[in-house]
Structures are given as structure tokens and as C-alpha cells.
Amino acid sequence: MEAQHVDVRNLCVTVRRPDGSDLRIVDEVSFTIARGEVLALIGESGSGKTTIALALMGYARSGAVISGDITVGDATLGGNGKASLAAQRGHRITYVAQSAAAAFNPSRRVIEQVIEPALIHGTATAAEARAHAVALFEALALPDPATIGSRYPHELSGGQLQRLMAAMALITRPDLVIFDEPTTALDVTTQVEVLQAFRKVVREQGATGVYVSHDLAVVAQMADQILVLNRGTVRERNAVRAVLETPADDYTKTLLAAARPVIKAAAPITAVGKPLLSIEGINAGYGPVDRNGRAAHPVLTDVSLQIGRGAAVGVIGESGSGKSTVARVVAGLLAPTAGTVSLDGQPLAASLKGRTREELRRIQIVFQNADVALNPAHSVGEILGRVLRFYHGTSGAALNSRVAELLDLIKLPAAIADRRCDELSGGQKQRVNLARALAAQPDVILCDEVTSALDTVVREAILELLAELRRDLGVAYLFISHDIATVKALCDEIVVLYKGTRVESGLRDTYAAPPFHPYTDLLISSVPELRTDWLSGVGSQGKVPFAHLPESADLCRFLPRCPVAIAGRCDVSLPPLRTMAAGNAVLCHRTEAELAGEFA
Amino acid sequence: MSGASPVSRWRGPARLVAKRTGLALVTLVLVSAVIFTISGLLPGDAAQEVLGQGATPEQFAALRHEMGLDRPAVVRYFEWLRGIAIGDPGQSLVANKPVADIISERLPNTLILAGLTTLFSVPIAFLVGIASAVTRGQATDRALNIMTLAMVALPEFLVATIAVLVFSVKLLWLPSITIVPQDPTLGEFLRAYAMPVMVLGVGVIAQLGRMIRAAIIAELDRPYVEMARLKGVSPRRLIFRHVLPNAVGPIVNSMALSLSYLFGGAIIVETIFSYPGLASLMVNAVTSRDMPLLQACAMVFCATYLLLVLIADTVAILANPRLRQG
Amino acid sequence: MSVAGIIRGARRLPLSGKIGLALVIFWIIVAVIGPFIAPYPPGSFANEEVFAGSSRQFWLGSDFLGRDVLSRLLSGARFTVGLSVVAVAIAASIGTGFALTAAVGPRWVDELLSRAMDTLISIPSKIFALVLVAAFGSSLVLLTLIIAITYVPGNFRIARSLAVGLARLDYVEVARARGEGRLHLALVEVLPNMIKPLFADIGLRFVFIVLLLSGLSFLGLGLQPPDADLGSLVRENTSGLAEGALAIIAPAVAIASLTVGVNLLIDAATQGKAH
Numbered sequence A: 001m002e003a004q005h006v007d008v009r010n011l012c013v014t015v016r017r018p019d020g021s022d023l024r025i026v027d028e029v030s031f032t033i034a035r036g037e038v039l040a041l042i043g044e045s046g047s048g049k050t051t052i053a054l055a056l057m058g059y060a061r062s063g064a065v066i067s068g069d070i071t072v073g074d075a076t077l078g079g080n081g082k083a084s085l086a087a088q089r090g091h092r093i094t095y096v097a098q099s100a101a102a103a104f105n106p107s108r109r110v111i112e113q114v115i116e117p118a119l120i121h122g123t124a125t126a127a128e129a130r131a132h133a134v135a136l137f138e139a140l141a142l143p144d145p146a147t148i149g150s151r152y153p154h155e156l157s158g159g160q161l162q163r164l165m166a167a168m169a170l171i172t173r174p175d176l177v178i179f180d181e182p183t184t185a186l187d188v189t190t191q192v193e194v195l196q197a198f199r200k201v202v203r204e205q206g207a208t209g210v211y212v213s214h215d216l217a218v219v220a221q222m223a224d225q226i227l228v229l230n231r232g233t234v235r236e237r238n239a240v241r242a243v244l245e246t247p248a249d250d251y252t253k254t255l256l257a258a259a260r261p262v263i264k265a266a267a268p269i270t271a272v273g274k275p276l277l278s279i280e281g282i283n284a285g286y287g288p289v290d291r292n293g294r295a296a297h298p299v300l301t302d303v304s305l306q307i308g309r310g311a312a313v314g315v316i317g318e319s320g321s322g323k324s325t326v327a328r329v330v331a332g333l334l335a336p337t338a339g340t341v342s343l344d345g346q347p348l349a350a351s352l353k354g355r356t357r358e359e360l361r362r363i364q365i366v367f368q369n370a371d372v373a374l375n376p377a378h379s380v381g382e383i384l385g386r387v388l389r390f391y392h393g394t395s396g397a398a399l400n401s402r403v404a405e406l407l408d409l410i411k412l413p414a415a416i417a418d419r420r421c422d423e424l425s426g427g428q429k430q431r432v433n434l435a436r437a438l439a440a441q442p443d444v445i446l447c448d449e450v451t452s453a454l455d456t457v458v459r460e461a462i463l464e465l466l467a468e469l470r471r472d473l474g475v476a477y478l479f480i481s482h483d484i485a486t487v488k489a490l491c492d493e494i495v496v497l498y499k500g501t502r503v504e505s506g507l508r509d510t511y512a513a514p515p516f517h518p519y520t521d522l523l524i525s526s527v528p529e530l531r532t533d534w535l536s537g538v539g540s541q542g543k544v545p546f547a548h549l550p551e552s553a554d555l556c557r558f559l560p561r562c563p564v565a566i567a568g569r570c571d572v573s574l575p576p577l578r579t580m581a582a583g584n585a586v587l588c589h590r591t592e593a594e595l596a597g598e599f600a
Numbered sequence B: 001m002s003g004a005s006p007v008s009r010w011r012g013p014a015r016l017v018a019k020r021t022g023l024a025l026v027t028l029v030l031v032s033a034v035i036f037t038i039s040g041l042l043p044g045d046a047a048q049e050v051l052g053q054g055a056t057p058e059q060f061a062a063l064r065h066e067m068g069l070d071r072p073a074v075v076r077y078f079e080w081l082r083g084i085a086i087g088d089p090g091q092s093l094v095a096n097k098p099v100a101d102i103i104s105e106r107l108p109n110t111l112i113l114a115g116l117t118t119l120f121s122v123p124i125a126f127l128v129g130i131a132s133a134v135t136r137g138q139a140t141d142r143a144l145n146i147m148t149l150a151m152v153a154l155p156e157f158l159v160a161t162i163a164v165l166v167f168s169v170k171l172l173w174l175p176s177i178t179i180v181p182q183d184p185t186l187g188e189f190l191r192a193y194a195m196p197v198m199v200l201g202v203g204v205i206a207q208l209g210r211m212i213r214a215a216i217i218a219e220l221d222r223p224y225v226e227m228a229r230l231k232g233v234s235p236r237r238l239i240f241r242h243v244l245p246n247a248v249g250p251i252v253n254s255m256a257l258s259l260s261y262l263f264g265g266a267i268i269v270e271t272i273f274s275y276p277g278l279a280s281l282m283v284n285a286v287t288s289r290d291m292p293l294l295q296a297c298a299m300v301f302c303a304t305y306l307l308l309v310l311i312a313d314t315v316a317i318l319a320n321p322r323l324r325q326g
Numbered sequence C: 001m002s003v004a005g006i007i008r009g010a011r012r013l014p015l016s017g018k019i020g021l022a023l024v025i026f027w028i029i030v031a032v033i034g035p036f037i038a039p040y041p042p043g044s045f046a047n048e049e050v051f052a053g054s055s056r057q058f059w060l061g062s063d064f065l066g067r068d069v070l071s072r073l074l075s076g077a078r079f080t081v082g083l084s085v086v087a088v089a090i091a092a093s094i095g096t097g098f099a100l101t102a103a104v105g106p107r108w109v110d111e112l113l114s115r116a117m118d119t120l121i122s123i124p125s126k127i128f129a130l131v132l133v134a135a136f137g138s139s140l141v142l143l144t145l146i147i148a149i150t151y152v153p154g155n156f157r158i159a160r161s162l163a164v165g166l167a168r169l170d171y172v173e174v175a176r177a178r179g180e181g182r183l184h185l186a187l188v189e190v191l192p193n194m195i196k197p198l199f200a201d202i203g204l205r206f207v208f209i210v211l212l213l214s215g216l217s218f219l220g221l222g223l224q225p226p227d228a229d230l231g232s233l234v235r236e237n238t239s240g241l242a243e244g245a246l247a248i249i250a251p252a253v254a255i256a257s258l259t260v261g262v263n264l265l266i267d268a269a270t271q272g273k274a275h
């Protein structure tokens, strides 16, 4: 067997804490990678994945110090001149960053940036580099490969930028390519295309790869070997299949369990009588409203849904589909331009001003990012106390004991009441965030991406808590997420939003098998599965008949991306809402038989 | 987008610049209203002022009529504004000359002083700002930081006093007042201006240098800079090719602020060195309560400020592809 | 913040910050007790000699009329520090008050206020102050108000961008959705998180105010005799410049030590917070 391409021994990375003491963020990490193999570094946030990846280029973020031995080919960490890792940066070792949107220089054309490494390191002339870049764009399935490079970063989508960044990493024909969470910032449907493109070019290039990710299912598609990290130390190193099928380490087992969410809720609560909360024909948007009652930036078109008492309804869609706008309309933060929100059959005023305090109390909202959802100037006790005083007039000793009760409910120690929020961990903050909503004793809580910013293991715990609270307190949820697995784990009913229209709604079980709306189908089939052959099995989207058409409000919104659009129908009129035999409603020109047949 | 023709590519930024220009003009008119209200309407009656307490009501009424004070304020304002717009802001109450003449006598002096100071201080400010930013947190940066921090806070008359004591009184190198002889040689010219330029430069270098540092550092913290480093880009190329083009907006903005300071802010320096510029003219107008002159000076300074900011905005728009495409 | 916390914070300042802090404390003390410890009444012609140098009797020598420079400095410092503190307090209260109103109020209020302040900010502050002085004169109270008003737009601009940014954050949205009134949003949710960054702005504005006030007095347009601030002292003694008299250098250095001190302190304090 040939000598290892990458050899890392006793790698330590140390940073100085504000109080002056040293902290090892990477602790005695050793591993090797054979030439042409792809090693995945996997772990939760803060586990040191990025730090290790950067150390392979002899690079440490400011204030961090690398020690240990790293050899990549004939270059070493401590080597001089050409033989040092630093000299290989951008030449024989290249990097694809997490957010391409931020990693491209906004004021330079993309092509200049893509070919820059080749010019700096003198691996090609400008003309050769340009030609090579165009060939790479083509291989990466980018549209208009010959001209796409003359655009500026802001003129390109996140998925395109991510592929352009891969071209930049490959332009010098490197031996080692480091991918740092290259698809984390992308929508799940875009992720598939990017992953497929990456896998193809890396294989063609025959380069060795390091693939950093927190997502086991993604890693299963891309890597040969997996290195599991936790708090800067190695927990397990093995071939992908072995890690997935027979994990040796307990921590790996926890990660695996968290990656396969199990359904939390008991059997769906049968809706009796009229719904608790109902949304009818909502249109809403941002910016000034014109004479015809349309907002300058319309977001939602004719969205309706119902939530029964104690029910959990999930709203799912890609970023920008208007999920949060639904929550803002229900909460009264944004007045809809058409349609009504009713609580127990009583229509609510469109905006906050017109709602009574009691109505406001019964609907509470919880935001995604607990870091900005809790006021850092106040203690946990003050935050919860304010809600109790405001809605219930609680004060004095009763207030303190009620705060303690709430903290107990969300499984935090009572002593935390005196702490400021910026002293809490992400999971603790999200619990306090929930407790604030619970303090109002609401009938329904609007949860906007409440688990999205959390690591998988913490996410599991919060979902568990949400399910428990629902069982014990009978509170209903409108649960918003971009992740269909999370929604399925908690909700009895799911609504799919695409560009502000409700394209499908139905009970959870109807999402287990077709017929689906074509977008729902794309969404479900794009979620990576924990098996190594998943990516190869996903049908590439290939022929989309109307890809050239702009999106239109007078046609099916999904038309420009729909692989099964019907000429003469879909490009002519709005689709009808059809109810399937299983009870799910689908907004599509295709009939139930067609939808079931196409994808069966 | 990429396929746009050369003409349509400039339509976006042209529209944006036209919009900014319109906005600047509106602001200038609002500013003129503020200045006219404060200096022309609120302080009471100018005729009273001229005549003093002893005048008879007839004299008083006659003068009021002559000065046009008996007409409604709005009419007076628009007449004044029209005068400003066509370059005739009226008659100086004290010098008995047209205000326009007085100002046009002084304006070249102010322009020369401002121009020389710009030539002297802007390159140094760039040097200070860039040196500070690339050595962030290290000894050079810390020393420069403390230095500029102190320079920003020094009163100009202290800097001027020390300069006079050192260069005129002790070393006898430079004159303590700025008199430019007729048809000066280059040496005479530079000697005459050395001291005011130096004193004004202290503030500009410090202020602008700090802002350039801040603008560069804000860019250095962005992810594309780390990416460029990981591509193997050299430090020099990183600053000049990657960072500075993105920092153009804030930097030209700071330059506009600093240059506008050289116009109206030179008050103390002009006074100390007995330099006949516009700022000391305005101080004289305040002392002698010569309102037409005062108003005209104030308008010149405000218009200069708005013009500089407009130029800076335009440069920023042209430098930023996102704005450039409107 | 507790007293112990402040002391702990002060200990952690870098050397430049400690020097700044010492200078600031020194000038606060001088402003409070200065006139009581002055060796001579500030107006008395204590020395026969004009522009005398330093001596045991007259530490900072005598001025152009033979008055004791130290005594005049001690009483002048009170005017400079006192007037500037009051002016900056007024400017910050008005500017920040408007900023909060703009941030939580209806849109048109924000637009109106921002438009008005944008207009005022395009009149350079020295020019604005001169126009106001020409129109209204410069009695002690008027001067304070004029200087305060001159710096309202600058404070408003900073405070508004802070407040508008904060008012968009989720925790303010949550409070809004709860049904809280505007006053609560402004004072309880937004204001407490503005204090730290605003503190730096207020410190800088204090420095500008001291410089503007001294400049005006230096030009004879500021404080009028018999009152004299540090800038007036420099003006009175300009005839001593050619001989390098202490009477002109001492008050100028005094102003510089105050402004530089504040600047050093703010810089050190805000840098500490960044980590």
C-alpha cells in the first residue's frame, strides 16, 4: 500500500480565554488519509471540525496556535518555503468554505476570483485558466458555463455560488480538497444537485478529500471514512458503512439516534367541533400596500389552515417560502392584505392594536434564534415575570413561585431565574424562550424554526419537551420548520408552502407515500438518507419542461421547476385544489392517478 | 445582467446619482430655510439693531421699508433664496459692499489652504490607516492608535501655539502669520503655508487615518478575506486588490467629512495665522452681526458639505457592483 | 453595574485607559472643588509682573494683567467641564429621546425626525453654532443650549441606528406581540441595550463639545467676561505667545489633557468590551 497522503499526529490547537488561561479546542488528534480517499470530519458545532480542516492548510484563525505534526504529500506544518503547508494553500491544498455567498468578494467578478489561485501560483496562463474554469462550470452543471463567470456574486444563487467555489478550489488541480460544510447553508432541494456535482468532479479529479459536516446522512454520500469528533477529541474512526451500521462509540450512537428522529406525539388528537384557530384565505406581504390591496412585496397568496384544540400543525417549505410570515400574521405582527384569522370562531383584528389582551394571551409566538429572542438586558426571572404580571397580574411571592414552576416545567433549575440570558447555553436559552410563551398559559404556540439553530442532540431533547408539554398542558402548536423530518416527528398535520402558496396539506400519514404534490415529492426525495447509496439512487431532475419561464402569480408557482408540468394546462391556467383519497389536498393540474403513477 | 448593453448598464447608476443629487438639492433648500429662520427671523428686528434705542418711529418705519422688513417673512425668504441661487446674496451691512464680492475675494484663499492641506494629509492618513489595520493589535497599531486618539482630541490653538513657539519663536524657521507675497516663488509659497497646513493636517490625518483603519478592519473581518488568504493571496494583494475596493464607500465618505472640515473648520487656524479665508470672514460676520454676510458664508459651507458628500456617494455607487446595477 | 464591578473593570484597563481614567477623575475633582482651593480670587491682580513665569507663590505664573494663572485655571475648568457636561446631557437626552420615538413610533414620525435631523446634520457643527451665536448671543444659559442643540443631530443619528436595529430584534417583536405599549418597548426592551454603545458616543461628543466651547471662547464668541472658561484664558493671553508665556500654554494644555484623557478612557473601555 502506498504511503498515506495526509498524516496528522498529535494535533493540538490552543486558544487563549479572555481570563488568560489556555483552552485546547483540538486535543491530541491523529489520523491519516490514503491518496484519493475522502475522509469526513463529523461532530456537533464547537467540536473542532473547521479548526482541524484549516490546520491542514497550516492556517489558524487569529489567536489560535497549532502544534503537532501534519504532513500532506511532501509538505509539513513546520516545513520551510515550498515544503510548508502554508505555501500549498490555494495550490495543492484548496478549500471550499461553508457559506459561498460570504466567501466571494462582492466587488469582483466571479471568474476573476475563480482563476485567481491559478494565476497567483502560476499553474496556468489567464487564457488556460479561463478555459479550464469554463470546463469545470460545465462539469458542475452550472447554467451558461461560458458566461456565468462574468457575473458578480450577488447576481447568483447560493447553490450556484457553492459550485463556483468548488470550481475555484479545483482550478489548480489540487491533490487535497477540503470541503467545510459546503451545503449547510443551502435548501435541501438545492443540496442534492450540489452534492451530485461535487461527487462527480472530485471523482474525476482523483483528489484526496476532507469533508466537514454535522450531517451524517450527507457524509454517508460523500466520504469513504468517517472521523467522529467531540469537543476537540477523536471518538471513532472507521469506514462509512461500519460507522452507520455498527457504531462502536457511545457518542457515535447518540449522533446516529438523533439523526433518525422518531415520532414524538401520541396518536393524533381527533379534532372535535370547530377548530381552535383558523386562517382563511390569507394574502400578505411587506412594503406599502397599493390601491388594489396588494403589498409591494407580496409573500402569501390565499393561505388557509386550521388548528384544532391541542393539535400540532406543521408548516414546511424552503427558505423564503413565507413560513415565518404565516406566524407573523397569526400573531398580529403583520396585518394581512386579505383574509381572516379566527380564534374559536371569532375573527381577530388584523393588527395588534385591535386585539384584546386576552386574545393576545391565547396566541404566543416563539422565535428561531434564542440568542436574539431573549433580551440580554434582563434576567430569566424578569423575562418570565413580566409575562405573568402583564397577563395575569401575578406579583410578590406568587410571582416567584410561578416562575419556579415554569422553570421546573421546562426542566431547568430554579436558580437560573437570576441569571442573564447571555450566560445560558443554546439549549437552555431555547427552553427559556418556550417558558416565556408558556407563562401566558396560551391555547396555541407559534413555533418558528425553534429547533433549527440547535445541534441534533439538543434538538431531540427540545422536541421531546414540546411533545410532553402538548400532552400535559393540551397546548396546540403551529410548528414551522424547513426540515420535514422534524415536522413529521412532532405534528399530526402538515402544510407545504411553496413561494407563499399552500401546495399541499394533509395528515402526517399521507406524507408517507404518494400521491403527493410534485414539490412535496421533490422535498421528500431530497432529504438525504442514512445509507451510502442514497445519492446515486436519486433521480436527477434533468428535464424540466418550463425551466425558462419566469415564475408567475397567475400560474402554478412551481411550474419553472416542475418535472411533470403539462404543456397547454400548467402554462395556461391556475391549478385546482384536489382532494386525494387519503384526505390530503393537493394544488395541481395532475390527477390523483397521475400523481400516484408518476412517482410510484 | 451580464448581457446588458453599454448604455443600459449605466442607466441604473445614473438614475441613482440623479436621485441623490435631487435629495441633496432638497436638503440644501431645507438648510437654507433653517439658516434664514435662525439668523433672519428669530433675532428680532434688524432695523432696530441699526438705529439703536434713540430713533423715532418714523425713522424706524422708513428704514424698515427700505430694508424690506415690512414684508411677510416668506416673501423675504424666497427673495433671499433667489439672491443666493443667482449668486447675489445682497449687500454687506458693515462693509457696504456686495456680499458676493467679499466672498469671491476670500474663496480662492480657502481653496488653496484646503487644497494644500488635502495634498499633505490624505496620503499620510492612508499610510497611517493601512499600517494600523494590517498590524491590528500589535505594537505599531497600538502606538498609532494612541497617537491619533490624542491628535483628534487636541484643541487647534494648542497645536498652533506649540507650532508657533517651536518653528517661529525658537527656531525662527517659519513666519507666525501667513502672508503670501505677490508673485511668490515656490519656496516662499510653501514657507508661507507650512504652518497652517501642518496644524490643520494634524486633525485631518488623525481623523481620516482612524476612519480608514476602521473601514479596512471591518472588511478584514469578513469571510471573503479568510478565503483569499486560503487561496494563497499575498498580504499586499489582499489589501490592494481585495479589501480596498470594498472599503471605498466608507473611505470616500470619511474623506468628504474631513475635507468639509477644511472649509468651515479652519476658523481657529485662520484666526491664529491671520489668514484671510472664508472661515475667519464668517467669524467677523458674527462679531459684527453682519447677517447677510453670515448667511451667505453659512450657505457656502453647507453647499460645500453637501457637494462633497454627493461626490462621495457617487464614487461609492460606482465602486459597488450591487449599487452600480441600481 | 456595582461599585466593585467598576473597580474591577478599571483594574483591567490597559495603561492608556488608566491614564485616561486618572485624567478624567482629576478634572472632575478640579471642577468640583477647584474654586475652593484657588490661592487667589480669580479676578484679583495679585502679581505686579505680567506674564511672569512659574514661582513658588504663583505656580503657573501670572497673566497679561498680573492675575494668578492657577486660580483662573481652577475657576475656568469649572466652567469648561460643567457647561460641557450639562450640554452633552441635554444633547444626549434629546437625541436619544427622539431616536427611541423614531424607533418604536409610527413610520411617519421616524421619517419626519430623520428628515429634520438629516437637514441639521448637513450644517457643519461649528457653522451651526456660529449662526446660533450670531442670532442669540452667548449668555451662559444660551451658550449651553446652543452647544447642546448643535450636537443633537449627531447623537440622534447614532442612537437612531442603534435603536432601530434593536427594535427589529425578535425580543422586541415578542414584546410587541404580547401587547406591550410603546413606552415599555422603548424604555424596557430597547434602551437598556443601547447604553453601552451610546456611552462611547456620548464621551466622544463631550470631547467635541469641550473643543467647540473652548474654540468659541478663544474666538471671543463664547463665554463673556467676567466669566472665563479655559478657552477664554487662552484668548486673553495671546499677546504672550511670542514669549511662550505659561499663561497661554497652561490653559491650552489643560483642555488637551481633559479631551485626550476622555478619549483614551473611552477607547480603552470600548476595546475591553469587544472581547
Ligand SMILES: Nc1ncnc2c1ncn2[C@@H]1O[C@H](COP(=O)(O)OP(=O)(O)OP(=O)(O)O)[C@@H](O)[C@H]1O
Residues within 6 Å of the ligand: A015, A016, A025, A043, A044, A045, A046, A047, A048, A049, A050, A051, A052, A061, A062, A063, A064, A214
Ligand atoms: N480563534 C479562536 N479563538 C477562540 N475560540 C475559537 C477560535 N476558533 C475556534 N474557536 C472555538 O473553538 C471551538 C471549535 O471551533 P470550530 O469552528 O472548529 O468548530 P465546528 O465544529 O466547525 O463548529 P460549527 O459547526 O459551529 O462551525 C468553538 O467553541 C469555537 O468557538
Ligand code: SF4
Residues within 6 Å of the ligand: A517, A518, A519, A556, A557, A558, A559, A562, A563, A564, A565, A566, A570, A575, A587, A588, A589, A590
Ligand atoms: S400544476 Fe403543473 S406545474 Fe404545477 S405542480 Fe402540478 S403538474 Fe407541476
Ligand SMILES: [Mg+2]
Residues within 6 Å of the ligand: A049, A050, A181
Ligand atoms: Mg464549522
